[in-house]
Amino acid sequence: xxxxxxxxxxxxxVAEQGTERRLNMIEAINDALDIMLERDPDVIIMGEDVGYFxxxxxxxxxxxxxxxxxxxxxxxxxxxxxxxxxxxxxxxGLRPVxxxxxxxxxxxxxxxxxxEAARLRYRSACDYIAPMTVRSPFGGGIFGGQTHSQxxxxxxxxxxxxxxxxxxxxxxxxxxxxxxxxDNDPVIFFEPKRIYNGPFSGFYDKPVEPWKKHKDSVVPEGxxxxxxxxARHVTEGEELTVLAYGTMVHVAEAVxxxxxxxxxxxDLRTMVPLDIEAIEASVKKTGRCMIVHEATRTSGFGxxxxxxxxxxxxxxxxxxxxxxxGFDTPYPHSLEWAYFPGPVRxxxxxxxxxxx
Amino acid sequence: MVDRPAGSNKPHLELHVxxxxxxxxxxxxxxxxDIGEAGAQPRPDxxxxxxxxxxxxxxxxxxxxxxxxxxxxxxxxxxxxxxRQMLQHFATVRxxxxxxxxxxxxxxTSFYMKCTGEEATSVSAAMALASDDMVFPSYRQQGVLIAxxxxxxxxxxxxxxxxxxxxxxxxxxxxxSSREHSFFSISGNLATQTPQAVGWAMxxxxxxDSRIAATWVGEGSTAEGDFHSACTFATVYNAPVIIxxxxxxxxxxxxxxxAGAERTTFAARALGYGLAGLRVDGNDPLAVYAAERxxxxxxxxxxxxxLIEFFTYRAEGHSTSDDPSGYRSAQEREEWxxxxxxxxxxxxLIELGEWDExxxxxxxxxxxxxxKATTKEAEKNGILGHGLHHPFRTMFQDVYEELPWHLEEQAxxxxxxxxxxxxxxxxxS
Numbered sequence: 090x091x092x093x094x095x096x097x098x099x100x101x102x103v104a105e106q107g108t109e110r111r112l113n114m115i116e117a118i119n120d121a122l123d124i125m126l127e128r129d130p131d132v133i134i135m136g137e138d139v140g141y142f143x144x145x146x147x148x149x150x151x152x153x154x155x156x157x158x159x160x161x162x163x164x165x166x167x168x169x170x171x172x173x174x175x176x177x178x179x180x181x182g183l184r185p186v187x188x189x190x191x192x193x194x195x196x197x198x199x200x201x202x203x204x205e206a207a208r209l210r211y212r213s214a215c216d217y218i219a220p221m222t223v224r225s226p227f228g229g230g231i232f233g234g235q236t237h238s239q240x241x242x243x244x245x246x247x248x249x250x251x252x253x254x255x256x257x258x259x260x261x262x263x264x265x266x267x268x269x270x271x272d273n274d275p276v277i278f279f280e281p282k283r284i285y286n287g288p289f290s291g292f293y294d295k296p297v298e299p300w301k302k303h304k305d306s307v308v309p310e311g312x313x314x315x316x317x318x319x320a321r322h323v324t325e326g327e328e329l330t331v332l333a334y335g336t337m338v339h340v341a342e343a344v345x346x347x348x349x350x351x352x353x354x355x356d357l358r359t360m361v362p363l364d365i366e367a368i369e370a371s372v373k374k375t376g377r378c379m380i381v382h383e384a385t386r387t388s389g390f391g392x393x394x395x396x397x398x399x400x401x402x403x404x405x406x407x408x409x410x411x412x413x414x415g416f417d418t419p420y421p422h423s424l425e426w427a428y429f430p431g432p433v434r435x436x437x438x439x440x441x442x443x444x445x
Numbered sequence: 446m447v448d449r450p451a452g453s454n455k456p457h458l459e460l461h462v463x464x465x466x467x468x469x470x471x472x473x474x475x476x477x478x479d480i481g482e483a484g485a486q487p488r489p490d491x492x493x494x495x496x497x498x499x500x501x502x503x504x505x506x507x508x509x510x511x512x513x514x515x516x517x518x519x520x521x522x523x524x525x526x527x528x529r530q531m532l533q534h535f536a537t538v539r540x541x542x543x544x545x546x547x548x549x550x551x552x553x554t555s556f557y558m559k560c561t562g563e564e565a566t567s568v569s570a571a572m573a574l575a576s577d578d579m580v581f582p583s584y585r586q587q588g589v590l591i592a593x594x595x596x597x598x599x600x601x602x603x604x605x606x607x608x609x610x611x612x613x614x615x616x617x618x619x620x621x622s623s624r625e626h627s628f629f630s631i632s633g634n635l636a637t638q639t640p641q642a643v644g645w646a647m648x649x650x651x652x653x654d655s656r657i658a659a660t661w662v663g664e665g666s667t668a669e670g671d672f673h674s675a676c677t678f679a680t681v682y683n684a685p686v687i688i689x690x691x692x693x694x695x696x697x698x699x700x701x702x703x704a705g706a707e708r709t710t711f712a713a714r715a716l717g718y719g720l721a722g723l724r725v726d727g728n729d730p731l732a733v734y735a736a737e738r739x740x741x742x743x744x745x746x747x748x749x750x751x752l753i754e755f756f757t758y759r760a761e762g763h764s765t766s767d768d769p770s771g772y773r774s775a776q777e778r779e780e781w782x783x784x785x786x787x788x789x790x791x792x793x794l795i796e797l798g799e800w801d802e803x804x805x806x807x808x809x810x811x812x813x814x815x816x817k818a819t820t821k822e823a824e825k826n827g828i829l830g831h832g833l834h835h836p837f838r839t840m841f842q843d844v845y846e847e848l849p850w851h852l853e854e855q856a857x858x859x860x861x862x863x864x865x866x867x868x869x870x871x872x873x874s
Binding site: 133160163164165169170174175176177178179180181182183185197200201204205210211212213214215216217218249250252272273274318320361362363365377405425 | 525579581611612613615616620622623629630632637639640641642643644645647648649650651652658670671674675677678681787813843844845848849851873
């Protein structure tokens with residue numbers, strides 16, 4: 090091993106020492122990957138810059154040094170190649186965990202995901218499967234401009250055969266990612282990069298607290314899983330239901346707290362499979378539903394959620410369902426905070442929902 | 446739009462749109478194709494540097510000469526029994542294509558694709574690989590399954606999408622899959638299998654396995670991004686993979702010029718990636734076998750991937766839905782200067798004193814009868830659209846490993862619809 094690599098390896102994020110192990114989301118993801126590389130010799134990690142350097146967001150830092158170059162390696166800049174190669178690896182019997190550096194770059198690999206990975210089990214009648222977990226940072230709020238900020242989850246939820254998973258806390262990120270890697274279906278695991286280091290409240294002019302002060306940054310050692318298809322109750326309340334995921338969970342929580350609203354906030358965690366029981370129970374309890382996501386509005390996943398709530402809870406609704414989303418424009422660089430569905434947009438929607 | 450003020454002396458820019466040399470009604474003339482002497486091409490060591498294959502990216506590796514004898518360093522020196530076995534597979538593939546084509550015309554299935562004229566590129570190539578090497582075929586490699594001994598009845602069951610179809614009636618006809626025969630599931634999207642083959646080969650190398658991968662892609666599909674990703678990954682990781690490009694001159698009605706054939710060969714694509722490249726007479730079964738074996742040995746010895754262009758001709762239409770008389774000269778098939786692979790192998794065996802026309806006629810007859818009998822057997826399991834398909838419930842299976850609630854609900858809906866449409870029948874059957 091070169092000295093350079095040794096020096097570099099010391100940069101691997103280290104958890105806060107103390108009685109409790111508190112990790113930020115990057116450390117939690119790194120921990121999950123480390124555990125799975127250790128436990129299952131068929132798990133491999135690949136993607137642009139994920140090897141020696143440990144990923145542009147450091148999620149794979151130290152893993153190549155620990156597990157070797159054939160388990161964790163860099164790839165050419167070719168999303169179509171990364172996903173296509175992963176399909177072949179999955180067919181061989183490996184469990185590849187490819188990283189797409191930004192979700193905005195996943196489109197060249199879409200055909201391999203939509204036409205190949207998603208359908209392989211079905212079209213071959215289980216002759217072949219593509220058990221892969223495509224990790225990709227997504228979402229805005231980091232001044233990433235229109236090519237580093239998008240939330241393309243709805244594209245994937247529309248595809249039969251794919252699962253779509255989005256964590257919102259370090260604890261969930263680790264448990265969900267392990268579940269994804271152990272799952273035999275192809276999974277898209279979107280990491281909300283705005284909350285890698287701290288739970289962003291949406292109040293962009295206020296400082297962001299680091300994860301270590303948050304209860305959900307306590308991450309157990311070793312292997313644990315969070316089942317796909319089970320939502321998390323963030324807060325319990327009677328006044329309205331909030332359906333959210335990723336960064337928007339924290340924005341919704343902060344806004345409700347700020348407004349003094351007792352909301353039943355559900356962090357969906359997985360879009361497909363979806364926890365319809367939790368959604369239905371909550372909306373029937375509160376009679377009011379606000380759906381929050383950062384992606385553009387038209388044909389966004391909120392449209393699906395809205396339709397489901399309407400179909401299943403119509404006679405329990407006290408007000409029209411509210412969708413709080415990004416606008417139907419590309420993500421503007423300088424006007425990012427005008428685009429972002431922040432406290433004002435959420436606040437107005439809450440006011441409309443609660444006015445009668 | 447035009448930036449040219451009057452009187453400007455800037456040259457006019459002109460767009461070149463490729464056009465094939467012959468269209469319907471034209472007399473085909475292939476004298477422009479440079480066909481080297483059989484046996485004249487050098488055979489570099491399998492462990493050679495990829496650069497050494499440069500001349501072979503532009504020449505055409507040929508073994509069988511006009512005299513029906515094998516020539517030169519690429520002669521694989523196969524024993525007569527192996528050659529007869531190859532001929533047997535050829536006869537089977539051709540008989541199978543004939544019968545299935547007819548089956549489509551009789552309405553027994555929706556679609557079929559013949560490989561007439563290209564049989565060597567799958568049969569001879571498959572025979573040069575180990576039986577457990579993984580193949581990622583495109584849609585005209587039925588010869589691989591025949592050469593690997595895949596039961597013919599399973600092929601027909603798949604084509605008829607009947608109740609015995611192992612793929613549960615989900616795939617278009619000819620899009621076979623057989624894990625047992627190391628034959629990957631065929632996709633209708635083009636060139637997608639090329640990076641997948643590279644990924645499988647990389648996995649095999651990661652696991653220190655000894656099996657290699659091979660993939661087939663049409664020359665038209667080399668224009669797809671997937672092909673270029675595959676070549677990049679193959680060379681970067683020195684993947685034990687063979688990328689077979691079947692240059693059969695036509696991609697439905699687009700001639701090979703639209704994939705770049707006017708400027709260079711498809712084998713020469715290898716050069717830019719640092720892959721070994723071979724350009725091979727695809728209608729010469731011995732040359733096909735020798736090239737594929739060369740590349741397989743190279744891959745198996747960790748010497749790297751090879752891109753092989755098989756220069757051949759699609760004698761029939763693209764599929765049963767295509768009519769080539771609408772876009773190409775009717776004489777092309779007869780005038781194709783590299784002949785027919787089956788005739789060439791037959792004549793070679795006769796030249797060796799190991800075969801004769803009577804035995805050939807008997808072999809053809811036997812193949813036709815076997816296909817006919819197997820077809821009848823398969824028809825007992827049903828033909829497309831005649832009711833004998835997989836149980837209805839299978840529609841919702843295998844989308845995911847486990848049935849999620851939304852598919853469960855949709856399956857219940859489908860069941861209710863069936864009960865209303867066909868009361869009294871078992872709705873899930």
